[in-house]
Amino acid sequence: MAAPLLVLVPGLLCDDSVWQPQIAGLADRARCWVAPNDGHDSLPALATELLRQAPAERFALAGHSMGGRIALEVMRQAPERVERLALLDTGWQPRPGGEAGEAERHQRLSLLAAARESGMAELARRWLPGMVRPEAHGSAVYGQMQAMVQRHTPEQFAAQVQALLERPDAADVLARVACPSLVLCGQDDQWSPPDRHAAMARLIPDARLVLVPDCGHMSTLEQPEAVTAALADWLTEPC
Known part of the structure; x- marks a missing residue:
């Protein structure tokens, strides 16, 4: 049996490198396929592309960060295809209104401007420090x-930024999940904190x-053994 x-x-x-420890560690339990997370500038379109390309009709689905939001859009579009769901270091809420939403928009567009004007290495310098614990800096x-950030282009980043700024509210999707589900995050995740995951x-x-x-925030690489075990x-878990 496959x-x-x-x-x-x-x-x-x-990219797929963020999942390499899990691909290796779960090789005796599952066939792993890393879905695309670019090529479109909306989360629903990225979910549609995942469903089109997935090499099986039904599958277990795990998404990290923006990938978790794509996974929720997959659940919105085709829940019957998902046997189990894992959401890692992510969220479900739309961009807030008012000053908070404008502050997020300004922050993301400032990073995009840095990528376009100074290159992806400069973007990595500005963006990555908040994605990991301080103890991981320089490791x-x-x-x-x-290196992973620098394999991307400003154009890819722009599409992803647009997708995140216009992210849908997925609260209704969460309430309808009817398969074994895991919600995981780093205890020190400052970008998608533990209290958000407890609420999710x-x-x-x-x-x-x-x-x-x-x-x-980068749990799959920061603590790969713990994430793989979870x-x-x-x-x-029985379905």
């Missing part, structure tokens, strides 16, 4: 993240919440 398919969705400025893993887990019927110690447990 192993089940596990679809892994990377986040903003991430080998941090170097991998810098309460919105999903019977979801399991995992907070990873000594870990920031995903392994999730993959064995």
Whole structure:
């Protein structure tokens, strides 16, 4: 019998390298396929592309950061295709209105301007420090993240920024999830903090919440063994 398919969705400025520890660690449990997270400038369109390209009709689905938001749009469009759902270091709410929403828009567009004017290395210099715990700065893993950011182009980043600025509210999607669900985040994630994930887990019927110690936003690379173990447990939960 063929192993089940596990679809892994990377986040903003991430590629398949962000999932490599899990692909290796789960090889005896699942066939892993990394979904595209660019080529469109809306989350619903990215979800439609994932569904079009997925190499099996039904699959387990795990998304990290922006990838988690894509995963929620997959659940909106085709919940019958998803056997189980994992949301890592992500969120479900739309961009807020008022000053908070304008502040987010300004922050994201300022980073985009830096990428266009000074290159992706400058973007990595500005953006990455807040994505990991301070203790990870300068580490080998941090170097991998810098290289990953620099494999992207300003045009790819622009499309992803647009998708995130116009992100839909997925509260209604969470309430309808009817498959084994994992909500995971780094205990020290400053971008998508633990209290947001606790609230998200309460919105999903019977979801399991995992907070990873000594870990920031880039959990799959910062604490790969803990994340892989949590995903392994999730993959064995009965449907």
